[in-house]
Each structure stands twice: as structure tokens, then as C-alpha cells.
Amino acid sequence: MSGKSDFSKQCLKYYKTLITGALFATGNFLMYEHLFRYGGFDLELLGHEWYGLGLILIGTGLSIKWGQLQGLIKAIKNRRIRAIIDEGER
Numbered sequence: 001m002s003g004k005s006d007f008s009k010q011c012l013k014y015y016k017t018l019i020t021g022a023l024f025a026t027g028n029f030l031m032y033e034h035l036f037r038y039g040g041f042d043l044e045l046l047g048h049e050w051y052g053l054g055l056i057l058i059g060t061g062l063s064i065k066w067g068q069l070q071g072l073i074k075a076i077k078n079r080r081i082r083a084i085i086d087e088g089e090r
Contacts, residue, residue: 016062023059027052 030052034041041049 020059020063023055023062027055027059030055 030048034048034052041047044050
């Protein structure tokens, strides 16, 4: 990056990657913190594990290339392993 903040496609892609990484890291921290502090996971409605899982899912949603989702779902339904791998490599 040049040090300038703008709304170009490249800059927005960088911010998206940065935010996704932060969500994954924070979500994993909350999951591990609950695992080690309480010795496991429970079904408490407002527990650390649910917040962590939510952050990880939001990060996953941000990182998906939504244009590929239709092709990936079709490959999964047809159980074509090679097509699933090809969609993942793009």
C-alpha cells in the first residue's frame, strides 16, 4: 500500500482481507479462552463460544467470493470432487 487510503478496488480488497483476519483472530481467541478457562464448551446462551463462532462465521461470509457460491453448491450436489477443488482454487 502507498500509505494513502482511498476506495479503489485494490484498497477495498485489502481492507476486506484485514477485517476478515481480525474477525477470525478474535473469534478464535474467544473460543480458546472459553475452552481453557472453563475446560470445555457449554450451551450458555451468551457465552464466549457463541460470540467466537459468530465472529468466525461473519469472517467467513466476508471472505467468500459470492459469484462462485452457485457453482460450488452445484458441484457439491453433483458430488464432483474435482469441480469442488477447482472452485476452491479460484
